[in-house]
Amino acid sequence: MDAKRSISERLLTWYDVHRRDLPWRAAPGERADPYRVWLSEVMLQQTQVSTVLGYFARFLDRFPSVAALAAGTEDEVFGLWSGLGYYSRARNMHRCAQDVVSRFGGEFPRTAAELQSLPGIGRSTAAAIAAFCFGERVAILDGNVKRVLTRLLAFGGDMSSAAQERLLWNEATDLLPPAEDRQAIARYTQGLMDLGATVCLPRKPSCMICPVSDLCAARKEGAPETYPVKTRKLKRTAQSLWMLLARDAQGRVWLEKRPARGIWAGLYSLPVFESREGLLQTLGSQDRAGARDEPAFVHVLTHKDLHLHPVAVESRGSQPLAETGGWFATAEWQGLGLPAPVRKLLGSEP
Ligand code: SF4
Numbered sequence: 001m002d003a004k005r006s007i008s009e010r011l012l013t014w015y016d017v018h019r020r021d022l023p024w025r026a027a028p029g030e031r032a033d034p035y036r037v038w039l040s041e042v043m044l045q046q047t048q049v050s051t052v053l054g055y056f057a058r059f060l061d062r063f064p065s066v067a068a069l070a071a072g073t074e075d076e077v078f079g080l081w082s083g084l085g086y087y088s089r090a091r092n093m094h095r096c097a098q099d100v101v102s103r104f105g106g107e108f109p110r111t112a113a114e115l116q117s118l119p120g121i122g123r124s125t126a127a128a129i130a131a132f133c134f135g136e137r138v139a140i141l142d143g144n145v146k147r148v149l150t151r152l153l154a155f156g157g158d159m160s161s162a163a164q165e166r167l168l169w170n171e172a173t174d175l176l177p178p179a180e181d182r183q184a185i186a187r188y189t190q191g192l193m194d195l196g197a198t199v200c201l202p203r204k205p206s207c208m209i210c211p212v213s214d215l216c217a218a219r220k221e222g223a224p225e226t227y228p229v230k231t232r233k234l235k236r237t238a239q240s241l242w243m244l245l246a247r248d249a250q251g252r253v254w255l256e257k258r259p260a261r262g263i264w265a266g267l268y269s270l271p272v273f274e275s276r277e278g279l280l281q282t283l284g285s286q287d288r289a290g291a292r293d294e295p296a297f298v299h300v301l302t303h304k305d306l307h308l309h310p311v312a313v314e315s316r317g318s319q320p321l322a323e324t325g326g327w328f329a330t331a332e333w334q335g336l337g338l339p340a341p342v343r344k345l346l347g348s349e350p
Helices: 003-018 034-044 049-062 066-071 074-081 087-104 123-134 143-152 162-174 184-198 217-221 276-281 285-290 340-345
Strands: 237-247 253-257 297-300 304-314 326-328
Touching: 003 184, 034 049, 034 087, 034 123, 049 074, 066 087, 074 087, 123 184, 143 162, 143 184, 143 217, 237 276, 237 340, 276 304, 285 304, 297 340, 304 340
Parallel strands: 237 304
Antiparallel strands: 237 253, 253 326, 297 304
């Protein structure tokens, strides 16, 4: 048996013993539900399984089908997403559900090529849905799988380069189990993902218990953790923002909906300003005199450190502070999509 065939055989055997039962996975011998697989795949981008489990259950409870999600409002979707970050995922997810209903009659299309035509579904997510739910023989290449494959093959191409990534896609396709075994693709794909999540870890791969260790080229070289190779580093920037934390006489907090573009697009937030002076200028003279600086803190985004400076104001009345926005009682804002640092400031961890 050649090495490629051995890799898929070993992974299939390993998966059958070590499979993780997750709520979006099908029972052995059954096909997974595309709505559940899609939800989980989108949630799992940038987020750990342990965090996703609670969000997944709440989402399904409120939106049990793709049609229910399509009929929900964006605010409801953001509210349930609150704390997962990367809100463009939630926005695309809502649009995608609407497209599935309007273009495909409420049923997810069955091929990776068609799935990729939907908002927010990239090549790897499309392949995961097509493989898990419809048995299509297509390769996925999410972060975990990329790590396992670059190590197995000692693939030294730079993963910041689109051309190198395409080459790795070709290798990943070459390694798939044979076309005649259509049942194998879902198990193989899940095995590869699980191996990356539980054994072939980024810093400390557990090569001793790995089912493909004797076939792994990076292990033979002696330094598997140097794969995948990625030379382009994110350039980090920093920004300071001032946030108006205003409460009215009833203890309600003033929130505004953020514009559709830019930071925290479409979420509700405390009003944000680029300077303390800019913030104070929007207040009446009484509120300005009573404004109090709260301790500043840093919120870390992927590319940027946000230095946030809250300024608290107790407003005497309940008159509007601006043309857009409103006063929200605790029970009201808790259900809204709020940026994580705003939720933290308001006293409720997601
Ligand atoms: Fe990863 Fe080690 Fe297994 Fe290679 S042998 S795939 S580096 S865990």
